[in-house]
Amino acid sequence: MQKPYKQRSIGDHELSPETLMMGYAYSPSLSEGSLKPPVFHTSTFVFQSAEEGKAFFELAYGLREKEEAEEIGLIYSRINNPNLEVLEDRLAVWDKAEQSLVFSSGMAAISTSLWAYLRPGDVLIHSEPVYGGSEYLVHNILPDFGIHRCCFNAEEGVAGMDVAAEQARKYISENGGRVGAIFVETPANPTNGLVDLSHARMISDSFEKDGHRPPVMVDNTFLGPLFQTPLEHGADLSITSLTKYVGGHSDLIAGSCSGSAEKIAPVQVMRTILGTMADPQTGWMLMRSLETLKLRMEASTEGAKKVAAFLRDHDKVDAVWFLDDLPGDHSDRVIFERQCKSAGSTFSFEVKGGEAEAFRVLNALKIIKLAVSLGGTETLASHPAAMTHSDVPPAERDRLGIKDSLIRISVGVENPADLIADLAQALESI
Numbered sequence: 001m002q003k004p005y006k007q008r009s010i011g012d013h014e015l016s017p018e019t020l021m022m023g024y025a026y027s028p029s030l031s032e033g034s035l036k037p038p039v040f041h042t043s044t045f046v047f048q049s050a051e052e053g054k055a056f057f058e059l060a061y062g063l064r065e066k067e068e069a070e071e072i073g074l075i076y077s078r079i080n081n082p083n084l085e086v087l088e089d090r091l092a093v094w095d096k097a098e099q100s101l102v103f104s105s106g107m108a109a110i111s112t113s114l115w116a117y118l119r120p121g122d123v124l125i126h127s128e129p130v131y132g133g134s135e136y137l138v139h140n141i142l143p144d145f146g147i148h149r150c151c152f153n154a155e156e157g158v159a160g161m162d163v164a165a166e167q168a169r170k171y172i173s174e175n176g177g178r179v180g181a182i183f184v185e186t187p188a189n190p191t192n193g194l195v196d197l198s199h200a201r202m203i204s205d206s207f208e209k210d211g212h213r214p215p216v217m218v219d220n221t222f223l224g225p226l227f228q229t230p231l232e233h234g235a236d237l238s239i240t241s242l243t244k245y246v247g248g249h250s251d252l253i254a255g256s257c258s259g260s261a262e263k264i265a266p267v268q269v270m271r272t273i274l275g276t277m278a279d280p281q282t283g284w285m286l287m288r289s290l291e292t293l294k295l296r297m298e299a300s301t302e303g304a305k306k307v308a309a310f311l312r313d314h315d316k317v318d319a320v321w322f323l324d325d326l327p328g329d330h331s332d333r334v335i336f337e338r339q340c341k342s343a344g345s346t347f348s349f350e351v352k353g354g355e356a357e358a359f360r361v362l363n364a365l366k367i368i369k370l371a372v373s374l375g376g377t378e379t380l381a382s383h384p385a386a387m388t389h390s391d392v393p394p395a396e397r398d399r400l401g402i403k404d405s406l407i408r409i410s411v412g413v414e415n416p417a418d419l420i421a422d423l424a425q426a427l428e429s430i
């Protein structure tokens, strides 16, 4: 029987995610009538009996199948904790997933998921560009563990993905091994290049062998969870840096991974053993942030549309990479319309000139803060080539379009007219 606090409909009426964020998966009766869940600052949980403890561990360690209506009990906060469980149930609603897991950072979610699926000798197919931390992981760390990578530039569209798949096939025919996973970031940081997820899934299907199909893992940070639902487009795991829009106030670091129970299971084991879960306090803060997520993401997107329109018409700006403005004949246009529900509020623009001019604009900003990160209530601007992507070799940066003249902006919820006034005066410094 469905628990009343886990019901997602009233009769035939299905409740919206934004409504469910206020109370789903928590009953005040579990905590002395407290409207909000308290923060469970505890490392461990007391069992009613030794038999109960044994039963909880059997499920947590997958030693036997769950009996009908049986749930994993609370054991130890590296394995489970009420604050994380409520949060995970609510994130799963947004991600349209059977299960979600919360991590101590976006990078913890990405690396734990990759460790769960990759084995020495495997090939990793991945898109480029990706966030600088992911870039470092796939370029500099995974090869030391025997992972060979075949990558494609998101800008090259499905043709580029097909070339990477062919390279993987050739590598496997010469060296053995298998494709362990397909990892893509879409929209890509900082170019907003898009990856066709249904095509990534087709490639994954083509590598299915002996019951193993490489999972398609998607970094959904730029649009998730509101404006893009990768699991509906063939992806197996949807990963988000909760530090950004979900946390939304630039005051915490966390990440998540969502998918089917089957695909999440190895990631959960890896999280338990590596200890990459989030802490209860962070879980509580994220749960609170989820209550206003839709309002914040919609407001910042409306602001971004106005800021992008201002920049597009400015004579000191060479290009604006805002997804709404993709030309009709650009190959990303059709992906955008099929896969994304909105352009979001993070995008990059090129100023006339190079690093010096971009730095002059950044240094002249008065309201907009010069900081990396994105998705907060406040507007942030940064210089990807000198900051988040500075360890990508210059030739690679050129190839990927991460130019010295590029500024990335994450529009917050301030009055857009004030942001435009700030940008107008800062662009005067060129």
Ligand SMILES: Cc1ncc(COP(=O)(O)O)c(C=O)c1O
Residues within 6 Å of the ligand: 105, 106, 107, 108, 131, 133, 185, 189, 219, 221, 222, 241, 242, 243, 253, 254, 255, 373, 374
């Ligand atoms: C697209 C993307 N993925 C992942 C991350 C890493 O997230 P975290 O800083 O929470 O580890 C970032 C951080 O900027 C990001 O922009």
